[in-house]
Amino acid sequence: MPDTSFQGRIWVLANAEGALIEDIDTDQIYHNAFLHITDIDGMGRYALGNLEGWKDFPDRARPGDILIAGRNFGAGSSRQQAVDCFKALKTGMILAPSFGAIYFRNAVNSAFPVLTGPDLKARVDRGELRSGDELAIDVRTGVSRNLTRDMSFSLTPMSEVQFGVWRAGGLFSYARNTEG
Amino acid sequence: MGRTIIEKIIQSRCEGESRPGDIVWMNLDVRSARDFGGPNVVKNYQREYGEDPPDDPGKTFFTFDLCVPACSLRYADNQQVCRTFARRHGIRVFDVDEGIGSHVMIEQGLAAPGTTVVGTDSHLNILGAAGSFGQGMGDVDITFAFRTGRTWFQVPETLRVEVSGSPGSGFSAKDLTLAILRRLGTRRAALRAVEFYGEPVRRLSPAGRITLCSMVTEMAGIIGFVPECDDTAAREMEIWTGAPFRHPRADADAEYAETVKVDIEGLGPLVSEPFLPTNVRPASELRDVRIDSGFIGSCTNGRVEDFRAAARVLKGRRVKPGVMLKAVPATRRVFGEMLREGILDELFSAGAIVSNPGCGGCAEGHIGLTGKGEVQISTGNRNFEGKQGKGRNYLAGPEIVAASCVAGRIALPEEV
Numbered sequence: 057m058p059d060t061s062f063q064g065r066i067w068v069l070a071n072a073e074g075a076l077i078e079d080i081d082t083d084q085i086y087h088n089a090f091l092h093i094t095d096i097d098g099m100g101r102y103a104l105g106n107l108e109g110w111k112d113f114p115d116r117a118r119p120g121d122i123l124i125a126g127r128n129f130g131a132g133s134s135r136q137q138a139v140d141c142f143k144a145l146k147t148g149m150i151l152a153p154s155f156g157a158i159y160f161r162n163a164v165n166s167a168f169p170v171l172t173g174p175d176l177k178a179r180v181d182r183g184e185l186r187s188g189d190e191l192a193i194d195v196r197t198g199v200s201r202n203l204t205r206d207m208s209f210s211l212t213p214m215s216e217v218q219f220g221v222w223r224a225g226g227l228f229s230y231a232r233n234t235e236g
Numbered sequence: 237m238g239r240t241i242i243e244k245i246i247q248s249r250c251e252g253e254s255r256p257g258d259i260v261w262m263n264l265d266v267r268s269a270r271d272f273g274g275p276n277v278v279k280n281y282q283r284e285y286g287e288d289p290p291d292d293p294g295k296t297f298f299t300f301d302l303c304v305p306a307c308s309l310r311y312a313d314n315q316q317v318c319r320t321f322a323r324r325h326g327i328r329v330f331d332v333d334e335g336i337g338s339h340v341m342i343e344q345g346l347a348a349p350g351t352t353v354v355g356t357d358s359h360l361n362i363l364g365a366a367g368s369f370g371q372g373m374g375d376v377d378i379t380f381a382f383r384t385g386r387t388w389f390q391v392p393e394t395l396r397v398e399v400s401g402s403p404g405s406g407f408s409a410k411d412l413t414l415a416i417l418r419r420l421g422t423r424r425a426a427l428r429a430v431e432f433y434g435e436p437v438r439r440l441s442p443a444g445r446i447t448l449c450s451m452v453t454e455m456a457g458i459i460g461f462v463p464e465c466d467d468t469a470a471r472e473m474e475i476w477t478g479a480p481f482r483h484p485r486a487d488a489d490a491e492y493a494e495t496v497k498v499d500i501e502g503l504g505p506l507v508s509e510p511f512l513p514t515n516v517r518p519a520s521e522l523r524d525v526r527i528d529s530g531f532i533g534s535c536t537n538g539r540v541e542d543f544r545a546a547a548r549v550l551k552g553r554r555v556k557p558g559v560m561l562k563a564v565p566a567t568r569r570v571f572g573e574m575l576r577e578g579i580l581d582e583l584f585s586a587g588a589i590v591s592n593p594g595c596g597g598c599a600e601g602h603i604g605l606t607g608k609g610e611v612q613i614s615t616g617n618r619n620f621e622g623k624q625g626k627g628r629n630y631l632a633g634p635e636i637v638a639a640s641c642v643a644g645r646i647a648l649p650e651e652v
Contacts (some may be wrong), residue, residue, distance in 0.1 A: 128426065131456075134358070134374045157427055157458065158374065164388075165376050215259035217388040227380055228284045 060196040062169070063203075064120040064148040068180055068187045069129075072109065076126035076180050080107060082138040082159065085130065091137060099137055100144030119146035122191055124176060127152065130159025139163045149193070151211060153177055164218045165227040169195055173211040184209070195219070238487025240394035241461045242429035245369045245484060249352050256393040256493075265351040267381040268297040270337055271304070273356025275314040276375035278321045281382060291385035293326040297346070299337025299355070300330065304594040307602050335567030335593035336535050338362045338370065339446070343569055345477035350484050354381050359535050359617065361452055361459040365445035366473065367483040369459055392429045392458045393493040394486075395420075399434035401501030406649060408545065409444030410537060410615065410633030412436055413451045414506040418516035419498045425457035428493060431486060436500060438464040442473045443539035450536040451617050454513040476569075505648060507613075508631035511621045519636050522646045529560040529612045530641040531597045531624070532634050537615035538566030538593075540573040542634040547579045549638035549649045550586035556644040561588040561637075562603045564596030588641075597624050613640045 069077050086099065087106040093099055103117075104110040123142070129152040130138055139162045142150065149169035153176050163170040171193070179185045189204040198213035214222065224230035239247060243256065250260040269277045290296050298318045306312035315332065322329045330340050338360055341347040349367030353360065356378050363370025373387070381387050397416060416432075430452055440448065445462050452460035463483050465473075473481040505519040532538075532546050543563060555561045563583050565571040571593050574580045583590050589603070596603040597616050606612045606627025615637055619629040632640070635649045642652040 136374065136376070154427060160390075161377060162374060165374075165380075215390075217259045217261065221388075227376060228280075231284075231380055231384060 061192060061194045062120075062122070062148050063190065063192045064122040065118065066122045066124055066185060066187060066189050066191050067113070067117070068185060069110065069123060069125040070180070076124070076177055077107070078126035079128045079131050080125060081132035082130055082135050082156075083132060085138040086135065086141050091135065093137070096140045096144050098144070099141040103141035103145055114145060117145050117147065120148045122148050122193070123150045124180065124185060125150060125152040126177065127154045128156055129154070130156040132156065134158045134162070136162050136166065139166055139168050143168055149195070151176060164221055167222045167224070167226045169214070169222060171195060171198070171211045171214065173209070175209070179209060195222070237491060238489035240429065240486045240490040240492065241431060241463060241484045242369060242392055242394060242459060243490070244486070245350055245352065246389065246391050248350065254391050256391050259388055259390045261386050262352055262389045264295070264354055264381055264385055264387060266295055266297065266341065266346050266353040267378060267385070268299055268337060268341070268353070268355035269318070269378050270298070270302055270356050271300040271311055271315050271318065272302045273375050273378065274298055274318040277356065277378045277382060278317050280375055280379035281321070284379065285383050288383065290325055290327065290382045295385065296327045296382055298322055298327060298329045299334070299340060300332045301336045301594045303600050303602055304332035304592070305602070306332070308600065311600070332594075333568060333592070335565065335570070336538065336595055338535055339538070339566045342366045343476045343567060345479050348477070348479060349482055354378060354387055359450055359453050361457070362446060362450040362535055364452065364459045364461045365442065365449040367461065371459065392427055394490070395425050395428045395430045395457070396492040396495040397430055397432045397498060398495060399432065399436045399498045399500060401436070401499045403436070403500045404502050404504045406505050406635060407500070407503055408505070408633035408635060409440055409447040411503065411506045412444070412500060413448045414508060414516045414631070415500050415503055416448070416498050417451055417455055417514055418506070420455050420496065421514055422454075422456040424494065424496055425452065425455040428457055430455070430457045430460040432460060432462045433464065437462050439466055441469050441541060442476065443541040445469070446539065447536050451513070454617055505633060505636050507636065507646060508619055510619045510628040510630065513617065513619060513631060519632060519646060519648055522630070525630065525646045526611060527559065527613050527630075527640050527645060528610045528627070529562065529606065530637045531562045531564070531603070531612060531614040531616065532637050533562075533564030533566065533596045534598065534614070534616040535566065535595065536617040537634055538564065538570065540570050540577070540579070542615065543570070543574050543579050543583065544577070546634040546638040547582040549635050549652070550588070550642065551582055553586060553642050553652060555587035555641045559641050559644050561586070561641040562596070563588050563590045564603050565593045567593050613637050613646060
């Protein structure tokens, strides 16, 4: 069994007023001007490159960082690059109240952890989750802890399927394992 | 606790108990790929599975509809890649002569009530019109579906929409659809299945059901169903498919995430302004918008009934000089109906360009694109910037498009 616990520093994807940005679409995450890039490692520098206030994210991000976004993160097109650019930066995971349907599928299929938490917005609004805080999250149970503020909370844990695909390292490897 | 329609369909295709929010492995009755996405599926498949056969070639299909026959070398190559793969594995191809894949699957009875169907068409949820759970997915998902016959899916919750009221004259299925889209926007239906109820939707013909269900995509919904259906519509559906049409029903004690009421009392024809389908306004308020071209067709309004409605407006009239009206039937079957009913003659006589069946208008469709500065009025489903070329695109029903092409500006049928 792989280690199911993640620890990392958080980035709260908020606007100038401190509110979580909602409906961030795949064009803001990864602009269509760079869709010709096929090497995943080359995609990291364009992550959030079209999102006002966050264009310098790739320079400031560290491997293992955890992003917290507003509802419907990854709305819009089906481009896989909007997931791959975070894999390139070795981002730990993304948390949001909800994700665009196809974005969520693409993340699961490529074994990139995405978790939902219905009360994330309320916690951000109350100042219980702030950029720079250190979080510990178990993706299997959803049990989470803000180590900086010494507060516990819970996220919706990975489903069996998401967990299986993540553990196998992607949908195709998962298929090979289960098809015998 | 009872189940909604989507909950019932998914439950029937997976093991164990499933409820909204659960992610389950779902068995697929049909998996398909188009000339868009299809070549990537073939490439992924050969890389991951080599010469291994698909799970069930008899349930696997290619449908070519986006650029038919291929009008660029890229599409010609891509279609041939799919054909070659299909021959090797005994997969049926609905080739460039057949029309829009989702419509072909409904006509062929492949998207039968209660079935699960996936493909590389983001409007595949149109199959909800036939009571089938259709879903568009990316090429990785479809590759996996070809090989295994399964896909994972998160059971969505369901939004119940109740439509009531008597609309004004000239109110088409497209106007009903735009009225509902205006009310729901892109949030109410997001990540949800939708069930439409009420007399105005129960009375919809199969073509009208297709128009409504196709634009659930623009409502950001997973799938839309019209569970109730009058006898005439059911009979027409049975003539198409040759099989009884029995739409799945929700349990009486099914739980809905939300109920939204839509009142269409007294409404007239509607138009979506560029560049969002949700920018819906009464057509009568846009009568000073000059147009260069019109398009009738697409997976939303490409049935014979749509062309019949346009032909009624065009009969004895001519498209205004300098304006171009393009008509693309959804399928070969529709083309045959237009031929036999004399609709082709009426459209031709009015000055329209009629092409072979297919998608036609979107992406690199074979009927041609709009140029920079061109204003088009279309029966399609999306008017995003760049969706049908560089022009500005208005969305409306076929009668409004036909009348507008006669007037050279957005117009109601009674004005021409």
